[in-house]
Amino acid sequence: MKNLIIAVGMMGILTSCTPTERGTAIGAGSGAIIGGAVSNSWGGAAVGAVAGGVVGALIGRSQERQGYCIYRDRYGRRFEARC
Template structure:
């Protein structure tokens, strides 16, 4: 039990010095690996889950770093970033 507490504390401490994108990537990859492994019951599923979770976490983390900017879509379906209105 004590080892688990130390491991969790060390992980949280290591993530504290990362940017939001790096934190999102790490948390997403870890969560994706756990879910992918549990669903597929294989290492391959865990690897696919880690990649998918890492990508999603990086996108979410990146979106929080650009505060004051919003993503808009024009009438042609293209997306762009600009200051929020």
Template sequence: MKKIIAIACVSLSLAACTATERGAGIGAATGAVIGGAATGNVRGAAVGAAIGGVGGALIGNVADQPGRCYYRDRYGNRYIDRC
């Protein structure tokens, strides 16, 4: 029962966020779970949360801009352009 209440609270708190904030939150949570499971310690979960949060924010940022996509040039630089 406690798990269901916790999941409901997290879902309701994400409902009022922008797509970038939702992406960062979901990415951080997923990264923390994967990082913790892969390493078996808190440090791995923290690193996974940081990486997941940044990645989720980038993906969420593009979701706010319909018709825009992230691309990389041959030097590895990222830029946003029309899809």
């Protein structure tokens, strides 16, 4: 029962986050679990958390600006607009 309450609380916390923050949290958590299970050490869990957090942040950031493309004007400046 205690695990269920903790899981529901964590889901409630993640719903108020941006996609980048949500991706970072999910990536770090799953990376820590996988890294700890594979290496059977705290160091492996830490490395997995860092790697998972970075990858999760990149994936979350790509989801924030869906439908936008990067263009260049005639002076070479970059700007974003709807595709």
